[in-house]
Amino acid sequence: MLTGMHIAVIGGDARQLEIIRKLTELDAKLSLVGFEQLDHAFTGAVKEKIDEVDFSNMDAIILPVPGTNLDGQIDTIFSNERVFLLEEMLNKTPSHCTVYSGITNNYLNSITKKANRKLVQLFERDDVAIYNSIPTVEGTIMMAIQHTDFTIHGSKLVVLGLGRVGMSVARTFQSLGAKVKVGARKSEHIARITEMGLEPFHLTDLEQAVYDVDICINTIPHQIVNASVISKMPAHTLIIDLASKPGGTDFRYAEKRGIKALLAPGLPGIVAPKTAGQILANVLSQLLKDDFANRKGKAT
Ligand code: NAP
16 A cells, blocks of 8 residues: 555646556555646545645656656646646655656756656566557557558568567567568577567568568667668558657658658557556556555664
8 A cells, every 4th residue: 555655646648547546546645737627536636736736745756658848848638737847846855756757858867867866767667668568569450450451461561679569569460360570680589589480580681571561560769661671662561660759760761652651659548548557557556665665664
């Protein structure tokens, strides 16, 4: 339980509602900022404006997946207010106060560092990334169906990268009957691709691997699907780029060649916000419980 713990949940989309639900179940005291248009009331949670929050007794601050923008502004789907997280707010918190975010940027790194507060990036964790790969793959299947006039079954797929997303994508499309080739650069990844019954190729051979591809799914966050690679693809190829913005595809050249290339960020939040929220809520509640227990242990 989190009885006695005071947590600020600031901004976010439907995923944050699962976090709020879970933390109220665990009896935490919540200050909700950026939720005033939400009709639902949560027991133990108070909706506040950012300048009403008493940061001096805050044990944790939970930000939405993107954290803040480079000016410190936080996305608030359930509010019209402009909400900013400032260094002076962190300075008011107790020294043990931890800031939780999906990802970070220079601004968030800088204010947490200057205020000497711990910042936890949930999306850096393997468990979150692997659980998140499940709704990501389902969203990718949805896009493949929406943007092609052929079945996945029997189609020729090229998946780039065998990380947490690439592995789930490759295995799921294979189980739907696609013929899947996977490109990687490490010999252990080539070995794993072979072990999975998929066709491996080294990324240096990417241009040769795409000559007959129907769907190319990129998970590598670097310009890998470049003009030279795209020029070798059949005209009907669909490129789905899952890598974080700006993706790993030369979209300008793809358009020029008439090849459909889609950047598809944030699929879990789009296709399964409830599950995506529960993934974050489960991991977050465990981290908060551990932190709370550690502090109580030290105090006794
Ligand atoms: P990951 O586990 O770190 O995997 C990244 C893969 O890219 C690894 O196979 C890595 O290979 C490869 N890679 C990285 N840099 C490379 C380079 N310069 N050249 C060749 N290969 C390179 O990451 P992940 O969790 O799978 O996520 C992949 C991407 O998808 C990230 O950008 C993530 O933000 C994004 N994502 C998008 C969605 C969505 O909804 N679209 C959802 C989740 C994640 P090595 O091991 O050889 O470095």
